[in-house]
Amino acid sequence: MADVIFDNVSKDYQIGEITIQAAKKVSFQVRNGELGIILGPSGAGKTTVLNLLGGMENATSGKILFDGKDITVMNDLELTDYRRYKIGFVFQFYNLIPNLTAAENVELAKQVCRSPLEPEEALGIVGLKDRIHNFPAQLSGGEQQRVAIARAICKKPDLLLCDEPTGALDTETGKTVLRVLSDISRKWEKR
Amino acid sequence: MVTMLQKKILRDIKENRWAFLAIVCICSLGIALFSGINLYVSTVKNEVADYYEQANLADYWIYKVEVSDSDLNNIRSLTDIQEAQRRKVTDISLPGASGAVLHIHAVDEAAIINVPELLEGNLLDGSETNALLLDSRFAEAHDLSVGDIITTGESERQKEWLIKGIIRDVEYVYYAPEGLTVPEYHKYGFAYTNASALPDVAFNEIVLTVHEASNLSQEEISNKVRKTLEGANILSRHHQTSYRKVADAMTGVKQIGLLFSIAFFLTAALVTWITVSRMMENQRQHLGTLRSLGYSKKEITGRYALFGGLITIPSMILGWVIARYLIAEFLYGIGITYYTIDATGVTPFTLHFFLSVLCVAAVTCGAAMLSCRKLLKLTPASLMRPKPPAHGHRILLERITPFWRRLSFSGKIVTRNLFRNKARMLMGLVGIIGSTSLILCGFGLMNSINAMLDKAFDETVQYNVEIKLRTPSTGEQLSDIYDTLNSARNIDATMAFSVYLYGEDGNVQSPYLVVMDEGQKSLGFKDTKGNSVHFPEDGAFITPRMAAALGVDVGDTLTAQLLDGSIISLEVANIVDFPLGNEVYMGKTAFFKGIRSPVPGKNAADKRAGA
Numbered sequence: 001m002a003d004v005i006f007d008n009v010s011k012d013y014q015i016g017e018i019t020i021q022a023a024k025k026v027s028f029q030v031r032n033g034e035l036g037i038i039l040g041p042s043g044a045g046k047t048t049v050l051n052l053l054g055g056m057e058n059a060t061s062g063k064i065l066f067d068g069k070d071i072t073v074m075n076d077l078e079l080t081d082y083r084r085y086k087i088g089f090v091f092q093f094y095n096l097i098p099n100l101t102a103a104e105n106v107e108l109a110k111q112v113c114r115s116p117l118e119p120e121e122a123l124g125i126v127g128l129k130d131r132i133h134n135f136p137a138q139l140s141g142g143e144q145q146r147v148a149i150a151r152a153i154c155k156k157p158d159l160l161l162c163d164e165p166t167g168a169l170d171t172e173t174g175k176t177v178l179r180v181l182s183d184i185s186r187k188w189e190k191r
Numbered sequence: 192m193v194t195m196l197q198k199k200i201l202r203d204i205k206e207n208r209w210a211f212l213a214i215v216c217i218c219s220l221g222i223a224l225f226s227g228i229n230l231y232v233s234t235v236k237n238e239v240a241d242y243y244e245q246a247n248l249a250d251y252w253i254y255k256v257e258v259s260d261s262d263l264n265n266i267r268s269l270t271d272i273q274e275a276q277r278r279k280v281t282d283i284s285l286p287g288a289s290g291a292v293l294h295i296h297a298v299d300e301a302a303i304i305n306v307p308e309l310l311e312g313n314l315l316d317g318s319e320t321n322a323l324l325l326d327s328r329f330a331e332a333h334d335l336s337v338g339d340i341i342t343t344g345e346s347e348r349q350k351e352w353l354i355k356g357i358i359r360d361v362e363y364v365y366y367a368p369e370g371l372t373v374p375e376y377h378k379y380g381f382a383y384t385n386a387s388a389l390p391d392v393a394f395n396e397i398v399l400t401v402h403e404a405s406n407l408s409q410e411e412i413s414n415k416v417r418k419t420l421e422g423a424n425i426l427s428r429h430h431q432t433s434y435r436k437v438a439d440a441m442t443g444v445k446q447i448g449l450l451f452s453i454a455f456f457l458t459a460a461l462v463t464w465i466t467v468s469r470m471m472e473n474q475r476q477h478l479g480t481l482r483s484l485g486y487s488k489k490e491i492t493g494r495y496a497l498f499g500g501l502i503t504i505p506s507m508i509l510g511w512v513i514a515r516y517l518i519a520e521f522l523y524g525i526g527i528t529y530y531t532i533d534a535t536g537v538t539p540f541t542l543h544f545f546l547s548v549l550c551v552a553a554v555t556c557g558a559a560m561l562s563c564r565k566l567l568k569l570t571p572a573s574l575m576r577p578k579p580p581a582h583g584h585r586i587l588l589e590r591i592t593p594f595w596r597r598l599s600f601s602g603k604i605v606t607r608n609l610f611r612n613k614a615r616m617l618m619g620l621v622g623i624i625g626s627t628s629l630i631l632c633g634f635g636l637m638n639s640i641n642a643m644l645d646k647a648f649d650e651t652v653q654y655n656v657e658i659k660l661r662t663p664s665t666g667e668q669l670s671d672i673y674d675t676l677n678s679a680r681n682i683d684a685t686m687a688f689s690v691y692l693y694g695e696d697g698n699v700q701s702p703y704l705v706v707m708d709e710g711q712k713s714l715g716f717k718d719t720k721g722n723s724v725h726f727p728e729d730g731a732f733i734t735p736r737m738a739a740a741l742g743v744d745v746g747d748t749l750t751a752q753l754l755d756g757s758i759i760s761l762e763v764a765n766i767v768d769f770p771l772g773n774e775v776y777m778g779k780t781a782f783f784k785g786i787r788s789p790v791p792g793k794n795a796a797d798k799r800a801g802a
Contacts, residue, residue: 056483056572077487083571084485095480095575099202100195108195109484151484 004030004053004159009062009072011048022048025062035185047092050163054087055079066159084112088152090162094144096136102147103132106154113155122154123147126180142173146180153184160184196481196494204501207470214463215505218555221452221459222510222547227518228448229543232441234523238532239364239437246306246361247274249398252431253416255423258394265419266397271405271412276304277394279386283343291378293329293343294368296396299386304398305362307383308533312337312356320388322355328366328531329380330357358383364530365436374529430689430701437530444522456547460554465618467498467558471566472578478566479574488567495563499556507548515539586610647770654683654713683711686782690751690759692741692775700740702774704731704751704759709778716767716776726778729785730764736773738766751775759785 011023023045030036038046051057052064059072071082083089096105106119117125123132126146136144145165152160162181166174193201204211242248255262258277266275279297284290301317310327325335335341339354363381367374386394397420401412413425428434474495481491519537527534566574586607589595598606609616658672676682686706707713709726716724716732724732733743743749749761761777769776777785 051572054483056575057570080482080485080487083483087485089483091483091575095476095483097199097477097480099206100199104195104198108199108481111194111196112485112490155485 003032003067004028004036005063005065006049006053007063007065009049009052009064010060011045011052011057012060023052033185035182047163050161053159054089054161055082056089085114085155086158088155088157088160090145090148090152090160090165092164092167094136094141094148094168096144096147096151098136101133101135102128102139102150105136105147106151109151110154116156117154119150119154122150125153125184126150140173142169142176145169145173145177149177149180149184153188156188194494196486196490197497199477200494200497201501203470203474204498210466210470211502214466214502214555215509217459217462218502218506218551219509219513221456222506222544222551223513223518224455225448225452225547226510226541226544227514228444228452228522230514230519230537230541231522231526232445232448233541233543234519234536234538235437235526235530235532236441237538238535239530242361242364242532243434246308247304247400248361248428248434249304249431250401250428251399251412251416252426253397253399253420253423254426255395255397255420256393258397258420262420263394263397266399266416269415269419271402271407273400273402274304275397275399276300276302278396278398279389279392279394280396281389281392284345285341285343286345286349291329291333291380293326294379294381295323295384295389296381297384297386297389297392299394302383304400305360307358307360310357310359312354314356315383315385317385318387319353319355319385321351322353323382323384323388324356324358325354325382326363326366326376326380327357327359328374328376329382330354332376332380352382352384359531359533362431363433364532365433365440366531367436368432456550460550461618463502463551463554464558467502467555468562470498471495471559471562474563475566475578476575478563479571479576482567482571482574488564491567492560492563495559496556498559499552502555503548503552506551510547510551511544514544584610643770650717651715651770652713653715654681681712683708683713685711685713687774688753690753690775692737693750693752700737700773702737703772704753704775704777706777706779706782709780714776716765716769718765719768721768724765724767726776726781727764728778728780730762730781731775731777732765732767732769733763733775734769734773735766737775738763757786761785 006026006028009023009026010021013020013022026045026049028036038049040046048057052059053066055071055074062072064071066082066086071079074082097108100108102123103119106122110116110119110122120129120132123129126149128143128146128150131139131143136147139147145168149162149165152162160181165181166177169177253266263275263277266272276298279295281295281297282292283295284292307324309324312324315322315324325341330336335354337354337357341352341354342349343352344350360381360383365374366376366379366381368379371379401407407415409427413427416425417423429438478491482488515537523534523537584607588606595603664672673682684707687703689701690704692700692702707726711726718724719735726732731749733741733749738744741749743763745763745765747763749763751759751761753759759782761775761781764777764781767776
């Protein structure tokens, strides 16, 4: 059985009198333990699909099944729990809290989870053990992105969603970040 | 343990410390102003009320030329009367340049009503005929102390008194005899002595207290007393100078305090609300991140209420310190130089303080939580995107083509932007309108007061000097006065006494009724249209304010009751535009026509002399 099923999912945005169709009847499946990649040109709706899957946005139509449960029918509290316990999100622009250190940013995510990783451990996995007391502004783009990955993996999520995690990075740094992600995927393959 | 979210919020506050500090300052000033003034008012009110209770302040003062033993017993036997005591009351002057006057009370038994409070020395034992207990303020002003001798009266009526004790008295908390606005301790004081020390003076005053449980109205008690003692004047607490002045002063301070602090508080609330809301707007993307991590709306809103709490707590402390040690202490310092009470210091807290803190908490926490809630209504994904710019609209002015065409490019942008954010434009307008009107109001007030003063002293009041006679004078004494003033261009004799005026809906006013000669030249009366008017043979002049308060018009008949109970009916002959006071004026002929019962025995007469 597939863990993630996207079934005919559409998302429309209403801006004034104009309707923008950001995702049109998207269907795909990702099996447990797989590393899935969504490719497409700018404006294709990649971010929208990830937001829908992460419970950050409501679908206009269609079904999104995760572990057999339809998240499009969940209420706000259920979605909060879903994001809290199941999902780890890494954003294109890192979205770290600027006035918290690397360790504290990870701790922020850790404090709402059951049996999470310790911040030091999570940061160790992404190779930032010696930078844990630095603020985001004191880190390079790649390092910030790795802190964001550490923040996502410390929750031990069932699903790690990364929205263009190397989009803001140069090729070399991008490769490092992707290597980290593929290591984690292999190491943490569940079931 | 501090959670990371709390740590983040604390660091946010640290980063915005100047904005934060400004809000704390404005909030603490709001708290300080509101609670400081009320702290002062309630301190004085409570101290004075305790003092009235403790020293058993009289409920009524009855004046009669001579009060006999049977008069006193008759009053004591009236129902609902708790205690009654008679006293001799007279003024004695101290010879010399000071011209000081002592209002002296003589009692034939230990005082149980208006009990004097001994501060130094000893009380009288009842037998002394040349000892007195002296007003502490008067003693201080004249540098007198226990054991000193003072001389009163002149030539053969001269008498020496030993100061046996220094006292404070509940009847003289604020001792500014009629005509004075602030106390003059050097000139006016009071003293207590034994009745036997004033053999020439008859008992002429009764003080009485009414049972607390009594449900008789002031009018009913006054009528009972008048029936028992014919020709007596009766004054309630509300006519007693000290009681009235303290109550009026406290009401005045409280009202001004309330007005200013409410105006200030509203401004503070507005500024705080806007600043906190904007601080929250800046947190938009952080809120999105928190939501994506799985924080619930409740957790986020609850934590951001910390913003409010962290503003309220320092504002509360700072506000209290300013209220207690600056505002209340300063006002109290001024107050107790006028109020002769046991100054025990400002009370630390009143309900007003907690009320103002609650308001600050409501505004700050409310602003933080409401703007947080408003933002959290968006989905986490839209929170993480920057705030979309407000939509541009075509505005009404664009339809007026000739106008719009003439505007420059930047002019067009500015005009459109003005209307783009309506809330901000409205706030700006309200602020500008508010402050402009405040400035205009100040100038307007100044102008109108100046205009009124000019009118009052150039047109209405024609006299230069007013002489008030404190005691009834013989014809001989009066002609002495006239002789002294022989170079005056014009002298008008005037009678003035307190009356109760009853309006239509049970409204009572207690103005002075001023009776003058028809041909008087001291006051120029004008009706509301500006035409000069003179006293008619019937009826009285009242001011527009009095007419409004009583709900009467020209031609209506008013009933005026004098303090001794006699009734005069007054027809409203005209409503005069009189800028000073709120008294009732009438001609002598009309006054005597209007009297139904005999003229009162004790009248204040004053002379108005134009030099």
